[in-house]
Structure formats: structure tokens, C-alpha cells
Amino acid sequence: MRGEIIATGTELITGQVAECNAQYAARRLHEASLPVQCITIVADDALMLREALARAVRRSQFVLITGGLGPTDDDLTVAAAAAELDLKLVQDAGVMHKIHRFLEKRGLPWEERYRRLALIPEGATVLDPGRGACGFSLKYGDTWLFFLPGIPQEMRALFNGVVLPALISLAGPREVLVQRRLRLFGLTETQVQQVVSGLAGLAQGVSWGFYPEFPEIHLTLTAKGENREELEAALDRLIGALSREVGEVLLGPEEGSLEELVGLRLRETKFTLAVAESCTGGLICHRLTNVPGASDYFLGGVVAYSNQAKVDLLQVMEETLAARGAVSQETAVAMASGVREAFHSDVGLAVTGIAGPTGGTPEKPVGTVYLGLALPWGVEAQHHLFHGSREQIKTLSAQTALNWLRRELQHAQGLSRH
Amino acid sequence: MRGEIIATGTELITGQVAECNAQYAARRLHEASLPVQCITIVADDALMLREALARAVRRSQFVLITGGLGPTDDDLTVAAAAAELDLKLVQDAGVMHKIHRFLEKRGLPWEERYRRLALIPEGATVLDPGRGACGFSLKYGDTWLFFLPGIPQEMRALFNGVVLPALISLAGPREVLVQRRLRLFGLTETQVQQVVSGLAGLAQGVSWGFYPEFPEIHLTLTAKGENREELEAALDRLIGALSREVGEVLLGPEEGSLEELVGLRLRETKFTLAVAESCTGGLICHRLTNVPGASDYFLGGVVAYSNQAKVDLLQVMEETLAARGAVSQETAVAMASGVREAFHSDVGLAVTGIAGPTGGTPEKPVGTVYLGLALPWGVEAQHHLFHGSREQIKTLSAQTALNWLRRELQHAQGLSRH
Numbered sequence: 021m022r023g024e025i026i027a028t029g030t031e032l033i034t035g036q037v038a039e040c041n042a043q044y045a046a047r048r049l050h051e052a053s054l055p056v057q058c059i060t061i062v063a064d065d066a067l068m069l070r071e072a073l074a075r076a077v078r079r080s081q082f083v084l085i086t087g088g089l090g091p092t093d094d095d096l097t098v099a100a101a102a103a104e105l106d107l108k109l110v111q112d113a114g115v116m117h118k119i120h121r122f123l124e125k126r127g128l129p130w131e132e133r134y135r136r137l138a139l140i141p142e143g144a145t146v147l148d149p150g151r152g153a154c155g156f157s158l159k160y161g162d163t164w165l166f167f168l169p170g171i172p173q174e175m176r177a178l179f180n181g182v183v184l185p186a187l188i189s190l191a192g193p194r195e196v197l198v199q200r201r202l203r204l205f206g207l208t209e210t211q212v213q214q215v216v217s218g219l220a221g222l223a224q225g226v227s228w229g230f231y232p233e234f235p236e237i238h239l240t241l242t243a244k245g246e247n248r249e250e251l252e253a254a255l256d257r258l259i260g261a262l263s264r265e266v267g268e269v270l271l272g273p274e275e276g277s278l279e280e281l282v283g284l285r286l287r288e289t290k291f292t293l294a295v296a297e298s299c300t301g302g303l304i305c306h307r308l309t310n311v312p313g314a315s316d317y318f319l320g321g322v323v324a325y326s327n328q329a330k331v332d333l334l335q336v337m338e339e340t341l342a343a344r345g346a347v348s349q350e351t352a353v354a355m356a357s358g359v360r361e362a363f364h365s366d367v368g369l370a371v372t373g374i375a376g377p378t379g380g381t382p383e384k385p386v387g388t389v390y391l392g393l394a395l396p397w398g399v400e401a402q403h404h405l406f407h408g409s410r411e412q413i414k415t416l417s418a419q420t421a422l423n424w425l426r427r428e429l430q431h432a433q434g435l436s437r438h
Numbered sequence: 439m440r441g442e443i444i445a446t447g448t449e450l451i452t453g454q455v456a457e458c459n460a461q462y463a464a465r466r467l468h469e470a471s472l473p474v475q476c477i478t479i480v481a482d483d484a485l486m487l488r489e490a491l492a493r494a495v496r497r498s499q500f501v502l503i504t505g506g507l508g509p510t511d512d513d514l515t516v517a518a519a520a521a522e523l524d525l526k527l528v529q530d531a532g533v534m535h536k537i538h539r540f541l542e543k544r545g546l547p548w549e550e551r552y553r554r555l556a557l558i559p560e561g562a563t564v565l566d567p568g569r570g571a572c573g574f575s576l577k578y579g580d581t582w583l584f585f586l587p588g589i590p591q592e593m594r595a596l597f598n599g600v601v602l603p604a605l606i607s608l609a610g611p612r613e614v615l616v617q618r619r620l621r622l623f624g625l626t627e628t629q630v631q632q633v634v635s636g637l638a639g640l641a642q643g644v645s646w647g648f649y650p651e652f653p654e655i656h657l658t659l660t661a662k663g664e665n666r667e668e669l670e671a672a673l674d675r676l677i678g679a680l681s682r683e684v685g686e687v688l689l690g691p692e693e694g695s696l697e698e699l700v701g702l703r704l705r706e707t708k709f710t711l712a713v714a715e716s717c718t719g720g721l722i723c724h725r726l727t728n729v730p731g732a733s734d735y736f737l738g739g740v741v742a743y744s745n746q747a748k749v750d751l752l753q754v755m756e757e758t759l760a761a762r763g764a765v766s767q768e769t770a771v772a773m774a775s776g777v778r779e780a781f782h783s784d785v786g787l788a789v790t791g792i793a794g795p796t797g798g799t800p801e802k803p804v805g806t807v808y809l810g811l812a813l814p815w816g817v818e819a820q821h822h823l824f825h826g827s828r829e830q831i832k833t834l835s836a837q838t839a840l841n842w843l844r845r846e847l848q849h850a851q852g853l854s855r856h
Contacts, residue, residue: 033474035465036647039457042479047453057486059451059479061460068475075493229454295741301727302720305741309719312795312828320743322751323713323723329738329781333751363747377730410730 021081021191023049023056026072028087028097029170030063041086041168041175048179053197053244054082054187064094070104077105077163082187084179087170089155091133097167098139105160107141115146115154149177157186164190195244198251200259202239205278205423206269212239215265222258234412235419236271268427278422279307285429286317286367291396293425294363295321296334296355298346299373299389303418319363324355334358347372349390349401356392357399367429368394371421373404375413389417391424395432439499439609441467441474444490446505446515447588448481459504459586459593466597471615471662472500472605482512488522495523495581500605502597505588507573509551515585516557523578525559533564533572567595575604582608613662616669618677620657623696623841624687630657633683640676652830653837654689686845696840697725703847704735704785709814711843712781713739714752714773716764717791717807721836737781742773752776765790767808767819774810775817785847786812789839791822793831807835809842813850 027042042059049056057080062068069088076083088097102109115138123130140146144158153169155178166183168175204212212230216223216239229240241258243251263270271278286293295304295318305321308314322333327346330336336354344350352370360368373389380386387406392399402424406416445460460477467474475498480486487506494501506515520527533556541548558564562576571587573596584601586593622630630648634641634657647658659676661669681688689696704711713722713736723739726732740751745764748754754772762768770788778786791807798804805824810817820842824834 032461033464033477034468035461038461039477043450043453043456046451050452055481056451057481057483058490059457061477061479063473063475065475072476294747297720297723299727300724301732302715302723302739302741305715305720305743306718306724306832309717309741309743309793310829310832314719315743318743320747320751321720321741323720323727323739323741325723325727325733325736325738326781333738333740333780362751363744375727411728414724414728 021054021187022079023054023082023084023187024058024060024076024080025056025084025086026069026076027059027061027170028064028069028085029061030065030094032061032087033063040172041170042084044172044176045084045086045179045183048184049187051199051240051242052184052188053194054191056084064088064096066096066100066103069096069100073101073104077160077165080163082164082166082190084166084168084183086168086175089137089153089167089169091131091136095136098136098141101165101167102141105141107143107158109139110142111135112138112140112146114148115140118148118154147178147182149174149181152177154178155183157183196246196248196251197242197244198248198255199240199242200255200273202241202259202262202273203233203271204237204239204266204269205235205271205419207237207266212237212266212269215262219258219261219265222254222261226254226258235415268423271423271426277307277311278419278426280311282308282422282426282429283311283314283317285426285433289366289429289432291366291429291432292317292319292363293367293369294319294359294365296359296368296370296392297321297323298325298330298355298371299375300371300414300418300421301325301375303414304369304371304421307418307422319365322359322362330355330358333362335361345384347374347384347388347390349392349403352390352392352401353394353399354392356394356401360394366396367425368392368399369421369425370394371417373406373413373417375410375417377410387413389413389420391417391421393424393428395428439472439605440497441472441500441502441605442476442478442494442498443474443502443504444487444494445477445479445588446482446487446503447479448483448512450479450505451481458590459588460502462590462594463502463504463597463601466602467605469617469658469660470602470606471612472609474502482506482514484514484518484521487514487518491519491522495578495583498581500582500584500608502584502586502601504586504593507555507571507585507587509549509554513554516554516559519583519585520559523559525561525576527557528560529553530556530558530564532566533558536566536572565596565600567592567599570595572596573601575601614664614666614669615660615662616666616673617658617660618673620659620677620680621651621689622655622657622684622687623653623689623837625655625684630655630684630687633680637676637679637683640672640679644672644676653833686841689841689844695725695728696837696844698729700726700840700844700847701729701732701735703844703851707784707847707850709784709847709850710735710737710781711785711787712737712777712783714777714786714788714810715739715741716743716748716773716789717793718789718832718836718839719743719793721832722787722789722839725836725840737783740777740780748773748776751780753779763802765792765802765806765808767810767821770808770810770819771812771817772810774812774819778812784814785843786810786817787839787843788812789835791824791831791835793828793835795828805831807831807838809835809839811842811846813846 025042144156147155355370356368370392376386443460562574565573773788774786788810794804
């Protein structure tokens with residue numbers, strides 16, 4: 021099936037709003053082996069919209085149209101489709117009822133313009149996601165047309181709940197397709213590719229794609245065949261082998277962030293955490309506290325940007341700072357132990373480094389970062405040299421520190437609390 | 439002039455990469471009164487590309503085509519254009535020379551496929567931004583075609599440096615257009631609109647548009663006329679009046695973030711800053727330290743997520759926490775004073791609140807936030823009730839706190855340091 025998408029909205033071609041509906045649908049369709057060949061973005065202009073529709077029904081077997089279904093004067097999609105495809109519009113009683121119920125519930129008055137919301141072409145099927153705005157579908161010649169609302173949440177709900185399943189079933193019995201998305205951090209694309217290629221036997225029949233999402237790489241593994249269970253098992257085996265090869269860089273499935281993984285590990289080990297940040301400037305604490313319920317295990321942190329703060333709040337000795345410098349293994353260790361004591365936590369995590377763009381020296385160039393990790397059974401340090409802008413170095417430092425913590429907690433799992 | 443844009447690249451319609459070139463150009467063209475009527479995104483597919491080109495030269499006076507100019511097999515734009523528009527391709531000596539120089543400089547070997555990079559249609563004009571990839575333009579019938587590279591930085595350099603000025607001059611003498619973009623925080627669109635409408639006399643002949651950029655609103659003011667100086671003066675008067683009306687919400691011109699403005703004010707007042715964060719969890723420190731050189735005025739902060747940390751590190755009295763709660767005016771004041779003392783800073787800024795989704799009570803619902811600000815001449819508190827998700831409440835709290843600090847420092851300017 022050849023498909024295409026038309027996104028309507030003047031705000032989309034004046035740069036006021038970034039187009040995301042068509043691109044979202046295109047990605048999901050591609051993943052479901054129903055790729056689209058073209059995305060057309062047009063203003064709220066009846067002529068342009070009619071031109072795009074006329075072309076689409078000539079060349080595509082399915083067409084998604086997003087936007088322009090609302091009650092205001094710039095919502096032209098239904099009228100343009102009726103005019104171009106010579107369709108009669110009728111009032112849908114079910115949609116009308118839904119509108120009245122919606123208004124009553126919120127105590128809003130009826131307005132005549134809402135009547136437009138229930139107009140659909142004769143013979144069209146209303147697409148109802150249960151909650152939120154409806155769309156409709158109809159067959160014109162050999163082409164299936166799906167009309168969806170333009171507000172992204174509503175569009176996605178209807179697309180995922182109704183349109184994609186319908187398209188998959190229209191496409192008929194095809195190969196089964198099983199896909200997994202994994203998140204990786206700490207290897208380059210090329211390095212990951214080498215590892216995957218090294219698993220040739222297991223990776224047979226599995227195609228993969230890389231999607232860089234700084235600072236992570238997302239890896240899509242797709243298996244096609246006839247038997248879903250076999251494909252699932254093959255992907256399980258491949259991911260198992262990958263995880264044995266590069267466990268430290270494999271963060272897990274696409275859903276869930278690194279800070280959520282850290283939170284899960286802290287809950288499992290029943291450890292509490294405190295963080296001392298210098299060059300990351302609060303980013304690690306910010307990420308940890310984005311997770312709902314983080315207060316169960318995260319006690320807090322110190323952003324020790326000045327040397328005096330490292331001494332006063334983290335008990336780093338002035339001699340250490342003088343002899344080794346604020347950016348050193350010794351300071352990182354002292355910060356990690358100091359923050360652990362200050363907050364009476366089980367774990368202390370510390371970062372000190374030079375985010376740039378200034379402050380580098382030949383011995384300690386911009387990007388030099390030391391991490392410290394104080395655990396009930398001892399304290400360790402790591403040295404890294406990152407490249408990039410100030411914000412990239414902050415991001416890489418925070419990500420590396422959180423990932424180190426995740427792995428240490430994974431190893432510690434099973435050990436009882438001190 | 440009617441214009442349109444064609445963006446090519448399979449990665450753009452499989453969801454691997456978000457389309458940004460066409461949308462960037464569309465926005466800039468709109469701002470220059472050269473709106474496009476359509477954006478077409480097609481895969482690296484010669485037939486689809488030819489179809490899009492054929493349509494574009496029939497209906498548009500100018501067409502931008504981005505992507506597909508590289509040396510690899512999926513770079514099809516030049517060949518497709520030559521085939522569809524019946525153009526002969528020739529080797530451009532200038533571009534060829536540029537490629538050789540580029541390779542020599544980096545010590546890279548010549549490869550035969552680079553020859554494709556210098557192929558352009560006979561009669562086309564090479565568009566050279568000075569540094570980076572070239573493009574070319576040509577006139578076909580009544581239509582001007584501009585071919586640009588697909589890598590965003592290269593595309594933008596060529597578009598801003600060569601293509602946009604060329605289009606403006608092709609469009610011929612038109613009205614002069616002067617535009618300003620302002621950043622606002624703390625009023626709704628409707629409220630800002632009312633203020634602008636209230637300045638009717640000054641706003642005459644000025645059109646405005648709102649671009650929500652959570653948590654800010656960006657406001658574009660556009661004046662058209664014959665005399666640039668008069669238009670500039672009219673916009674200056676309007677912005678002056680706006681700033682008198684809503685000075686506290688007007689952050690300034692589009693460039694520069696709120697944390698940069700705070701940094702500037704701190705440099706001017708020669709004040710140092712420390713921050714105590716509870717519900718914002720490090721976000722304020724993170725934003726402040728995104729500004730290069732922040733260590734000149736930012737000493738650090740405490741993320742006091744647990745009550746114990748508020749007592750131990752910020753000297754909040756246990757009685758205050760017991761009697762008033764961690765989320766209270768008294769605690770915010772104590773945290774601000776406490777962090778100011780702990781870091782020996784001139785200014786202490788504090789936030790405590792309930793970011794949700796849990797933790798709310800009938801008296802203190804999710805979104806309840808208290809801010810504290812300790813200055814050399816005294817300490818103040820603010821109470822807010824924000825709505826939204828956990829991350830939105832964190833963002834709104836951080837933004838409101840930084841904006842309060844900015845305004846207080848603005849008032850303090852001129853006062854000498856204690």
C-alpha cells in the first residue's frame with residue numbers, strides 16, 4: 021500500500037508551530053511496514069488543500085489528513101474535501117450528541133458554530149477514540165482517507181487507537197513484524213554496529229537502525245517472518261547476547277529514562293542518595309527529581325560551584341584543593357564522601373570538572389571531569405575527558421555519572437543494606 | 439510572489455530525523471513577507487521528487503529544494519531536476535576547485551564520487567556561502583529554483599547569507615518591513631493582547647503575533663511602511679510604552695535567556711548568589727550554570743529535598759518545619775536566609791513547593807510554591823499556585839523565581855554594594 025499524509029494549518033508554514041503530527045504518524049507507519057511516500061504541509065487555504073487531496077487520491081492507497089476539523093472559520097478541511105471529491109455532507113447524530121454532552125458537563129452554552137463539528141461526508145465512518153476529538157474515514161475510489169484532528173494529543177490518541185490498527189488490518193495478512201527499541205549510552209554508532217555484526221548468527225534476519233538522541237543512541241531491532249513467537253524469541257536471544265557483550269552501555273528498552281532506572285535500582289537496594297555537583301551545576305539533581313516519588317530515595321544535593329562551598333558544605337580539605345586542585349580525583353572522592361555524610365545518605369555521588377568554554381589548562385583541558393562515588397563499602401573515582409559545548413559537557417558528565425551509579429547499584433543488588 | 443519548499447530525504451519521512459530546514463526557511467520567509475504556500479517532504483525517490491518539482495514550477499514563482507546534493511547514491515536531487523526540467527548537467531570548475539582545496543587541507547584522498555558534487559545544470563548560478571557546502575539557483579520559465587544542501591547548519595548559512603537576500607531583491611521594491619521579537623513571561627496571551635490593544639494609538643499600523651514557547655510567550659511586532667527610520671522609531675515608542683505597562687513580564691528581545699539576564703544584573707550589581715531548592719530540585723542551579731562564566735557570581739546551591747537537609751544545611755528550625763510545614767512562607771524565608779549565610783553570598787534565593795503528582799493536600803494542593811529572596815537589606819517571600827505536570831510546575835517555579843530575582847536586581851541597580 022502506498023500512503024501519504026497531508027497536514028493542514030497556516031501556523032505550520034509560517035513557523036509559528038513545528039509540524040509534528042505528520043512526522044509522528046510517518047514514523048509509526050514506517051515501523052509498521054506501511055511507509056508513506058510524501059508529506060504535504062499546506063496552509064488553511066481551500067484551493068491548496070483541494071489540490072493536495074486530488075493528487076493524493078490519484079496516487080496513494082491511503083491518505084491521512086490532519087487538522088482543520090474544528091469549529092472556526094479557518095477549519096476548511098471538511099468543506100474542501102466535500103468540494104474536491106464531490107461528497108454530500110450530513111449531520112452525524114452520534115457526534116452531535118457527544119458535543120452536547122461535552123458542553124453540558126462543563127456548563128458551557130451551545131453555539132451555532134459547533135454544528136460544523138458534526139458535519140461529515142455521507143457514507144463516512146466516524147472515528148471515535150472514546151475520549152477527545154473524533155475524526156472520520158471514507159473510501160474514495162481505491163483510496164482510504166482518514167481525517168484526524170490537528171491537536172497533537174488528540175491526533176495521537178485517534179491515530180494509535182483507531183487509525184493504525186485499521187490500516188494494519190486493511191493491509192491484510194502480511195509478514196509478522198516484531199520490533200524492539202533499545203537505548204544505549206557510552207559507545208559510538210560504529211562501535212555498536214561492530215558488536216551487533218559480531219553476533220552474526222543471532223542477528224540473522226534482524227535489521228537494525230540507529231537514531232542518535234544525544235547523549236544516547238537508540239537502536240531499533242526489527243525481525244520479520246511468519247511466526248510471532250519465534251521472532252520474539254529470536255529478538256530476546258539477540259538482546260540477551262547484546263546485553264552480555266555491552267551490558268554497561270545498554271540502558272534498556274526505549275521507555276523510561278536513565279534517572280528512572282537509577283530510581284528503580286535505589287528502591288530495590290533501599291539505598292538513599294545525595295549528590296555533590298560542581299561542573300554539572302545541578303543538572304543531576306534536576307534529572308533525579310524529574311521522577312515522581314524521587315523524595316523516597318533522593319535526599320538532596322549540594323551545588324558546590326565555589327571552592328569555599330566545597331570546604332564549608334562538603335568538608336573537602338583546603339589542602340586537597342591547594343595540592344590537587346578542585347578538578348581532581350582526590351577532590352571528587354572527598355566531595356562524594358562529604359555529601360554522603362552531610363545528608364546521612366547511603367550513597368554519595370560527586371562530579372567536578374571543567375565545562376568550558378574557558379578554564380582549561382594544558383594538563384586539564386576543557387572537558388576534564390572527575391566522578392566520585394561513595395558507597396557503604398568504599399569510595400571510588402573515575403576520570404573522563406568529554407568533548408563538546410558547555411551544555412554538552414554538562415549533559416555527558418551527568419549521564420556518565422548516573423550510568424555509573426546505575427551499574428554499581430545493579431552489582432550491589434542482592435547485598436543487604438548496611 | 440507565490441513560493442513553496444521541497445525537502446528531500448528518506449530519513450525525514452521515516453521519522454528518523456525531524457524536518458527542520460523547510461520549516462526554518464518558511465518562518466524566515468514569512469517574516470520577510472514572502473510566505474510559502476506549501477511544504478512537500480519526499481523520500482529519496484526520483485519519481486516522487488520529479489512529480490513535486492513539476493508541480494512546483496507550474497504553480498510557484500520561487501521554489502526552494504533542500505537536500506540530496508551530496509556525493510552518495512541516495513543524493514538524487516540534481517539528476518531528478520535535470521531529467522524533469524530537461525536540463526544538461528555540466529561540471530562547474532569553481533566548485534571542483536573548492537572540493538580539491540577542501541580535501542588537500544584535511545589531507546583526504548580524492549574519490550571519484552566527489553565529481554558529482556560539482557555537477558550543476560547548464561546556466562545555473564553557484565550559490566557559495568563562503569564557508570561550507572554550495573548550492574545553485576536557476577530560472578525555469580517564470581520560476582526561480584534554489585537548490586540547498588540538507589545539513590541544517592549548511593542550509594541555514596546558505597539560506598540566510600545568499601538565498602533570502604536574493605529573494606528579497608527579486609521581489610523588488612516593496613514596503614519596508616521592520617520586525618522585533620520580544621519575550622514575555624507571566625501573562626497569558628489574552629492579557630498581553632489586551633495590553634497591546636490598549637496602546638491603540640502607538641500600535642497603529644503594527645501587526646503582532648504570539649508564539650507560545652513554554653513557559654514564555656514570544657511576541658512579534660511587525661511594522662510596514664516606506665521609511666525605515668520612522669518604522670524603527672514607531673516600534674521603539676510602542677515597546678517603550680509596553681515596557682512601562684508590563685515591565686515585569688517583558689524579558690527583552692528574543693536573544694538571550696532569563697538566566698543570562700540574571701547573570702548580567704548580578705554582574706552590574708556586583709552581587710553574588712546562592713540558591714536553595716526544594717521542589718525545583720536543582721533546575722535553577724542548572725539554568726544559572728548554563729551561562730558561561732557563571733562562576734563569577736554564582737557560588738552554588740543546596741538541593742534540600744529532605745526536611746533533615748533543610749535543617750542541617752540551611753539552618754531551617756525544626757520548629758518552623760513542624761509548625762508551618764516544609765512548604766510555607768516561613769520555610770521559604772528561612773531557606774533563603776540560610777543559603778545566603780551558608781555560601782556567604784549577597785543574595786539567597788529559595789524555592790519550596792509541591793511539584794506533584796502526589797503530595798498535595800486540600801490546603802496546599804499540588805502546584806503550591808513559596809519563593810524566598812534574601813537580599814542585603816532584607817528578606818521577602820512570595821506565594822504561587824501553578825498548574826500543570828510535575829516538570830511544568832518545576833519549570834514555572836524556576837522561571838518565576840529567576841524573574842523575581844531579575845526584577846529585584848533591576849530595582850537595586852544604582853544602589854552600591856553593602
